[in-house]
Amino acid sequence: MKVAVIGTGYVGLTTAVSLAMHGHEILGIDLVAAKIAQLRQGKSPIYEPGLEEALAQMLEQGNLQFSTEIKDAREAEMMFICVGTPEASDGSADLSYLLAAVSDIASMQQPSTGKRVIVIKSTVPVGTGDRIAEQLRGNDGLYVASNPEFLREGSAMQDALKPSRIVIGADHEAAFAAMEQLYNGVNAAKVTTTRANAEFIKYASNAFLATKISFMNELARLSTVLGTDITTVAQGMGLDSRIGPEFLRAGVGYGGSCFPKDTIALLQLAGQHGISLSILDKVRDVNTTQPAWFLERLEEQLHGVAGKKIAVLGLVFKPDTDDIREAPSLKVLEALQKKGASIAAYDPVASAIVGAQFPNVDYVKHPAAAFRGAHAAMLITEWKECVQLDWKEIKASMAAPILFDGRNAWPGNLLKDVGFVYTGVGRS
Ligand SMILES: NC(=O)c1ccc[n+]([C@@H]2O[C@H](COP(=O)([O-])OP(=O)(O)OC[C@H]3O[C@@H](n4cnc5c(N)ncnc54)[C@H](O)[C@@H]3O)[C@@H](O)[C@H]2O)c1
The missing domain is CATH 3.40.50.720 (NAD(P)-binding Rossmann-like Domain)
Structure with missing residues (x-):
């Protein structure tokens, strides 16, 4: 045709x-x-x-x-x-x-x-x-x-x-x-x-997927104080065919060009018709506050980030894309800079485009270079090259062996054995 x-x-x-x-x-x-x-x-x-x-x-x-x-x-x-x-x-x-x-x-x-x-x-x-x-x-x-x-x-x-x-x-x-x-x-x-049903299927699907993510992110906050491991909880939940294993990974929040705008557009549409979508409202709240919640854990551990060097691994909203629309990394960079941290960041495809918004960040060409002299490192996007690293070498190159895994993608137990102080999202 x-x-x-x-x-x-x-x-x-x-x-x-x-x-x-x-x-x-x-x-x-x-x-x-x-x-x-x-x-x-x-x-x-x-x-x-x-x-x-x-x-x-x-x-x-x-x-x-x-x-x-x-x-x-x-x-x-x-x-x-x-x-x-x-x-x-x-x-x-x-x-x-x-x-x-x-x-x-x-x-x-x-x-x-x-x-x-x-x-x-x-x-x-x-x-x-x-x-x-x-x-x-x-x-x-x-x-x-x-x-x-x-x-x-x-x-x-x-x-x-x-x-x-x-x-x-x-x-x-x-x-x-x-x-x-x-x-x-x-x-x-x-x-x-009908056309209307088709249009609704799209919004309902994205709203539900966003809900799954925020649900797990909120449970991760509870998991942190309970001393449980949200990744194991998610694994156990996902084996139930009524739940399924997808989209149960806790992290620093969703981004991208769809979930943020589609959830608010659906809320707006509902509002126009006098309907309050209270669950979706909370989904957005949890997502908006998730990067700040994770950064608070980092600040507690470092007793503030002012004057400290923080490595940020991954900038795009998910691996294998160059899209930075609504990426959580942007909130992380902004907050860290506001609090006086110096930042070294690595991303295989998005350094130039993020650099236009955050010119005072040191964009490095290899993930290992971001860790050098850092007082802590944060994983924001789980690119393969940001996950598969020589951890002994990385530890030796850092000013302090502190890792904050915003995607629960780093091998937590192995890292503890190597001598890192490891914090995931909702992992004991
Ligand atoms: N990106 C995704 O993952 C995804 C997934 C599903 C649905 N969607 C939806 O698909 C739509 C497109 O998203 P996208 O991410 O591809 O957007 P995009 O911004 O990447 O691309 C839009 C393109 O349209 C062009 N354009 C705008 N007006 C035009 C016109 N009058 N004539 C010709 N070209 C024009 C722009 O120059 C741009 O290249 C959105 O409604 C989005 O919500 C996106």
Whole structure:
């Protein structure tokens, strides 16, 4: 099928490349000319395992092209909208990019097939697709479908090629048929429903995942005073098939471009309808205070951090991405600097971008270098190279052997044997 993908960020680029791999003819469109120029040369503007290789391969095969001009997509039967829906000042989802893209499409002529489906992949508040369909009523042959995205940064290509499920919301047989044809080769459970249900599935999923994380983070605070080990508790819980093992890892809180903004957008939407989502409200509270709660433990142990050197390992919001949106590391760096600590930080991909916000941090090129002369080290992102280290050498290089593991990913028992004073999140 001839498909245009509007917005070539994390979701759009992955969608474009994976649909091309399924044999469709794809045109990726973005407003940012530099991004399009880079993409045309087979270079990915984002870091995502496997993406750049697949991009180059699809360009070579000739079924993936890029443009800054939406008019180049005049023959597209489907137009995926994958633009950002960031948090507006009142917490709601800012739909301005989405509405601009819709109006661009609405002003185009229909393709020669006489049918076109606008597919909303961006995460949008429940009711958005219906409102857009209402506005477009009268444009013959133009349909609106909701097809929320569930990929995870860090494994985006894998998730796009083998999705956990495909959710399709529409109100017309022609839209369902086109989506069915598009995803024909993809082996995944499909949910076909209304646009509003599809939109709600996305928000409900993210809100629930955020809830699991905050639930475990709050229990980790209790675990700390009880002298229990939250990682063992999580392991025991996860073996119950009703609970499952995923998303039970306590840490310094969730970040990224989805959970923070999607939880507040859902709260905002509920508020507009006079409904209070009190659990979700608390989920956000726990997440907002989690980095500070962990830093308090560090301050207690060091009797303050002023004048001390702290090593910060990992800056992106999770491993295998270069995304720093809402990353907990940003709160950690800010708090440490405010309290007068000097910081050495390591991240394999995000030093330059974080450096623009925090120029007074010493960004080192190897994880071991961050530990040198440090009075304590904190793990914020569990990159493999930040976890697999020569601990004896690290200990010898530090001013004090104090480790704060914000992801419960360092080998606590081994570290104690080596002579470190180890503190995890909610671990005895
Ligand atoms: N990032 C994720 O992990 C993820 C996962 C699932 C869903 N989502 C949702 O998908 C949407 C996109 O997220 P993202 O992280 O890919 O965003 P992003 O910021 O990485 O990419 C958005 C892209 O859209 C482009 N753009 C904006 N307006 C445009 C227009 N009118 N025409 C052409 N291009 C335009 C921007 O230049 C940018 O390249 C959001 O709604 C997000 O909530 C994201």
